[in-house]
Amino acid sequence: MSKPPPNADLTPLPDYRQVLQPSPFHTRLVEHCPLQNWMSWNGYQTPRVCDVLASEYFAIRSTCSVMDLTPMEKYRIAGPDALKFLNRLVTRDVGDLKAGRVTYVVWCNDEGKVLDDGTLFHLRAGEYRLCAQHHQLDWLLLSSIGMDVSIQAETHQVAALSVQGPTSYALLTAAGVVGLDQLKPFGILHTRLRVFDLMISRTGFTGDLGYELWVEPAAALSLWDALFAPAQQGLFDVRVIGLSALEMARIEAGFIVPGDDFNTAETTVRADHDRSPFELGLDWLVNFDKPHFTGKRALLRERARPVMRRLVKLRVSGNKPPMDSFLYDAEHGRRIGTVKSQSWSPILKSNVCLADVGYSNGLVPSQIWAEIYYQKELEWRATWAECFMSEKPFWAHPRRLKTPPRNF
């Protein structure tokens, strides 16, 4: 009577001693990670820092960085009702997303609280890939009741690299990729490199020029070697980077990470610890003039109320890191929020952060100060730093949008 569920993974038993799963790029990653400073990203063995954090960061900002993107959760969505399913899932209208295009989406539960965000790839007509930060198979299947759509988890069936930085275009072209010059931001290119099929999307998480490369796991090492061939000839500075460098770049670019910058609805236990798209400053992703989507009724109700809180971008004066800092409204002397993610921005020479801030009666606090605790030679001190709200990303270089990109 035991039937294997349709989504059972028939791979052999995991070795219980191997806590972190190697990605298809693992053997090459090891060569580039003298620090052996690993961490878990969705259960994969992922470098935190490969060699020198500062160099990795500047590879993103001034030359070219390569990062293993395989651990990102990926789902293949197809079938007659695929588009209907997706439009019911996400808050923005994806009805006009053409084949060969990518878009950024968030999705909510019935209460209009965000479950996760990600990028939606319209691979080919009627066939989609949804990349998510967290494990979403349960929610996707649950959302598909009554619809003719197939949903397959394909995280381990697709190997991916993120190639980001001003010279990424030049590097890929030198590596033999043809046709990148016409690829616009959020576009998809299906091509071949050497002997394998390669999909390239002009997407990224750094706020700079960059691409994401997608292949079958069997072609993973060939792809890696093709990318590093020009570098080995001394033509390009290419660096493998870990998640710490990415973290700095993504905060500068103002990208949020579910689970870090806000608690995802699915894992929220306490009332009001989850967040709506409005509270995350993602109003622009919510479209009420489209077919029904999960959370729409709740969000319509929320829209009618004053804004209670918002995830904002703050530049923090001084040089003390506002880690886990409380924020105060200087005008009323009230505590209004906390810092979520923060980083020193080497390119801006400033502290930048994403912070959850309470709006009293829907009003933006006029003056925000952060209470920062820091230590010098094991002595702890407290200081105050004025914060400046930024509507735009802290860093967004125009070169990221140019087509064809500049060939450095």
Place this chain on the structure above:
Amino acid sequence: MTKTGFVGASKSVLVVGGGHNGLVCASYLARAGYRVDILEARSAMGGGAASSDFAEGYRVSGLAHILHSLSPQVRSDLQLDAAGLETGDSIDTIALDKAGQHITLGIDTLAGGDLSADDIEAYGRFKREFIGYAKALEPLMMNKPPRLKDMDRRDKLTLAKLGWQLRFGLGKDSMREFLRIGGINIYDVLNEVFDSPLLKGAIALDAVMGQHMGPRTPNTVLTYLHRLWGETHSRPSLPSGGMGSIAKALERAAANAGVSMRTAAKVQRILVVDGAAVGVELESGEQLHADIVISNADAKTTFLKLVDSSEFDAMFVHRVNSIRANGDVAKVHLALDGLPKIVGLSVEQLSQRLIIAPNMRYVEHAFNHSKYAEFSENPLLEITIPSIADSSLAPPGHHVMSISASFAPYALKLGWETQRDAFMQRVIAVIEQYAPGFGAQIIAREILTPVDIETQYHLSGGHWHHGEMAIDQLFMLRPVYGAAQYDTPIEGLYLCGAAAHPGGGLTGLPGRNAAQRVMRATEWRP
């Protein structure tokens, strides 16, 4: 899209499904000045209460075969008596005993058998106590279930009345007792009170019939209370002309109220524009528009079939999809060449409601099978011979027997296609034990399994009550939260069937309460 209603005119209403609750709801609204159309898929109104021929010259009620629980409020509001409602004489329940020591169970009296004086005394006390609990629930049954947050004035009033009824209606001791046993099983309660196995079996049958529950299943005190609550208002009876006459009376009342009715008009889908119901599309492709659409169908049919599930939030659909609504009762109709000869039972007694549930262990064992998707080897039976009261149902001298038999699970492991006869054989074999020679009297027979009920009555899972009457599917959780106050996430779409509070049975209350909800929500007065 334009709606047919315009300012100053009465609101137009489409009711999907002409079962008794649909008729009741429509009648209330029409009497209040709404323009109401009922669309019924079958060839006659009345749904499960309608009568039909199962063999030439033999006629029975399709699903429900005993009238009980009809709300007196509905009866008088809709002037059903004027519309020709004849409930017939009330009947008692006779629990059959193989040795002929049958017990007759009245409202609070017991007779027959070899009952002890203790049991007879205890029965009166027990029934009075339980009827008291059932009455205490009255405020809850006669109103929309209160929400647990953002209550409106009516919700608060309902809760206040309920609290008052529990504390002062029942008194301190009874209230404590009610709160103690309200959530548990009938098995433990009956063992505390009675000795006679037959008596306990008979009461247990009332608690589990129509549900996927055995006497030991917690919740069965509540299902029993639900049944008793109905009986406090109207005693069980076999109406002359069969249950079909009830359907006819309701239909006449609806017509009197100005409701227009269409049969053979199967609704294919409910039209939704911008999150609001605007009408329906029939199987024929014809589209009808209205200000308000009310579904008498069960929750799964309404939310997963009639309306595109993508019109709802994902978790809501998941909840609807998880509703436990698989039926466990089969209906067996037998044409007999004469009255059966049940040992120790007079012809007079044959016209009563006869049940076979000799003890609680028997009932529990019958239920055990259904847990594993098998039908009961020794099923529970509720038997009526309606042709005794109404000779028109069968040729002269002949009779029809209408049997509800449990447990006959919807999702039978071996599939009903091949098992229908096998189960009917079991039913007949059980009766044979009480009426030797019974099998030879059968001229024609028919069985309606839950799968047949699903197909013929457009009722997902073929469940009597449109969904298990378990606490997690009752009151403000019926059919699911988010649609438990008769309104639904779709603006202008309402529920009025047994899927809604207070659930199944011929009370007519889901229809009545839904109509009141519609009137309040649309804030329109004629």
Place this chain on the structure above:
Amino acid sequence: MKKHDVIVIGAGHNGLTNAAFLAKAGLDVVVLEKNSYVGGATASLELHEGWIYSNCSYVCSLFRPEIYQALDLGRHGLEVVPLQGSVSMMQNGDHFGSYHQPEIRRREMMRHSKRDADAAIRFDADLMKWCRLIRAFLLRTPPDPASFKIRDAMEFAYLLKRFHSLSESQLYEFIRFFTMSIAEYLEQYFESDIVLAHFSGGSIIGTGLGVYSPGTAYVLLHHAMGDIDGNVGSWGFARGGMGSVSKAIASSLRSYGGEVRTEAEVATINVAGGRANGVMLASGEQISAKVVVSNLDAKRTFLQVMKPADVPDKLLHRARNFKMRGSSGKVNIALDGMPDFPGLPSGSPLTLGHMHFTDSLERLERAYDDWKDCRWSADPYVDMVIPTQYDPSMAPPGKHMMSIFVQYCPVEVEGGWTDAERDAFGASVIDQISDYSPNFKDLLLHTEIRTPRELEAEVGLTEGNIFQGELTLDQLMFNRPFPGYAQYRGPVKNMYMCSSSNHPGGGVMGAPGANSAREILRDLGRKDTTPEDFEDD
């Protein structure tokens, strides 16, 4: 004759806890125990020469850390080591391991269903919501819904406030959780048979219900809301067996000046003028006290040690009908070595935790059907642990002790329990395990089999019910043990109850003992020594 302030009848963990808090408040307390050892069902005894075992309760999870801290049990010798994971063996040779390590746990779950691995996140968060809610009630006295006293009204207001912290949909979901069966509740999350079976087992342990019986989802909390060092839902072994828990509490009690007398069986509670004033021992000795507290279960308290004349008729009726049908058996085994489980990865940590051998809901439900008909389950649900893997002090070097909890085993079998019937029951359990462990039977040195009959005779658990009263809605919260008697006060003045028959019920939790002490101290006008619960926020 010396007059004590308080007599506590029964040195089970709740009696000792109760006494310790009273002694801490400066009262002169004596605990009277009929056995020669303390602990009752929370004791470490010798199973076989050189083998120590926990006689009844065998793992520690629910014990309230607040009580641990307030009675300073660490200093009194208690060590609780977290237990690592659990496993369910499958009939097809496979298994489902719930590893301690989160990444491995997830990958193992994905092996059985990728969807279930994701759904587990939703399930964990939802379960945590209900844990947070219920845990806040553990160290509180339930209010009486029929009362108009200010204190009850305030307590209700407190409960309402707790509930109000939930959103509307969470309120509905909580009602559903509280009233649904574990099988149907889990089916809203999981799809694979083995995952469903693995997670439902905890909900039937100790109950007279099956996995499809409404109300069992809630019982899961009784096994999931404990915590070890803040890890909610994790289990632990007490070093030296569960007796270490009682010994530590007894030691704490003595440090506050309290006294424990073993082999002092109480025959009756003396009542004069509507007030309890002492007890008479089975030996005939009279001991007087201002207050008498019974740690016996509700049946023993009201039907045995209290004289019928002192108990109102209605209460006698309630006590007679109090449901405490035993449904579990125990098998304790001294092993010559560690059994092999070839179905598990070699060297796997899965043997360190709970081991089960039931792989479908249907098998679990059929086990229950046997119990309903007064038979022990032919294919029982087994919860097996081998604590000597952590605690070598409990067996000679290289040897092991195995503790097996068996669900279901009835209070009465048809024809009555005989020694032969008991042995047949034990043999079927051993057979089930040896199906998965070929060398298991060769390692058996000594086997002790206990049905509810033995549990009642040896430990004093009436009908062998491990919770001293079934955990069904009619016997929970303000209904436990009886409506109107849920606030630890007995039918006569100066008489109290502190056993697991009282709110919040069974499990080695200590909460009934502590709650009862709070009420006693309140009535005596003493300073409250019992702890408040650690707030979660």
